[in-house]
Amino acid sequence: MTDITNEALMKNLGTAADVLSNKIAGLSDDDVRAATELPGWTRGHVLAHVTNVCNAMGRQIEYTLRGETVEFYDGGMGGRTQAIEMAAGHSAAEHRADLDAALSRVLTVLSGLTAEQWQLPISYRDGVVRDGALALWRELVIHLADLNLGRGPETWSKEFCFYLIDFLTARVPANTRLKLLPLALPPMTVGGGENAVSISGMLTDIAAWLAGRTPTMGSLRAEAAADSVALPTLLPWPSAMAK
Template sequence: MTQITPGALPAELHKAAGTVTRLLAKLDDASVAGPSQLPGWTRGHVLAHITGIANAMARQLDYARRGEKIELYDGGMDGRNKAIELAAGHSVAQHTESVTKAVESAVASFDALEPDDWQAPITYRDGTVLDGGLALWSELTIHASDLGLGFGPETWSRPFCEHLIGFLAARVPGEYKLVLQPTGLPQMSIGSGSTSIAITGMLTDIAAWLAGREPSLGSLRATAAADGVELPELLPWPAAQPATR
């Protein structure tokens, strides 16, 4: 599977940020208040979350440069959730200003990194600055799709899908090994259990399913010992601060 390097990640962050910016231009006050692809969340909730996670990642980098660490969100997950609820009902103009400012600041923070900075420790998942950059890439890309504005998982790039599959391998229950067979691409395996299940379909659909989103290009087929089976239930997103809702 593709491994995104620190040298390549800033360009991917710019692409993801550009997508969010283009989608903001499609919104008005009525559509911001409409439902997103996430149950119980309006598009305003999604935009408030994008603002929050972008600001949080920029803060992680600010502290990492000083050799310090700080929690991802002010007030932890309670603080995160309260901030989303408070901002969800903002107007499209308010969301456009806050999202644009936060995303541009976060991307600029990653642009300014020196080669050695990428391995500096941060609080997010007890990881490194690189982990934070990969998380922001995922947040921007997945939540752009959650807005339900014509940028669904079918638009996700192969490098992004392969990164997401590797990260979400932790969702595979211990008893399973999933043999992923993306159409027209080499197969890959995640999980190390004794029960092998083959998952066949488009790469973007496989990635969407692992991310808890609906496949958009077709249906996935699961087989075990040549017999059709149901897609297995997946574990929650990897522990610590959730990468996405």
């Protein structure tokens, strides 16, 4: 469990939203059509996805404040995919306007919550509002890196990396135990399997690898029984509508 306070989480969300908005401010229509490392997705797909997540999370919270729950995306995963494909080809100006409106919607409703309301139930992962806010933080930070606009995993904060590693422990196979050895930081162990593998490298690279992104600060090294081995194959991202 992360020990980030709700107040700190709101500050992190505001910072992530500001950085994202600033980074896309100068994008041209051609820039938006450029491919990303996500298979089959352009920057337009990424921007459409983040916009949809912001609106979906805002809607989750708006409904729970009325004592109701609602599915994360209209039409479930099929609706999610259709909405992304329909919006991916929008102009850069349209993407900026849509994303700014969506960010304003979700951050406004989050900023007005009482301490008790952070624990209200939402349908996203059968969790509570706080879980949704943490998910939004992941979405904003990770997908900004996917846009390849100079804010890659090497810029992720220590706080975010520690949180992400904790969240992504679910990707460690059941028979595997990972001893993470981030440079100049205390070791961490994730997973409880019998097969022990040590992973050494920069903290940001370890977090990026667990998130399925390309490490940017150097090569990670994996060892088992004092021998170099390939990095383990991770399980899929924890099941959810947004990732």
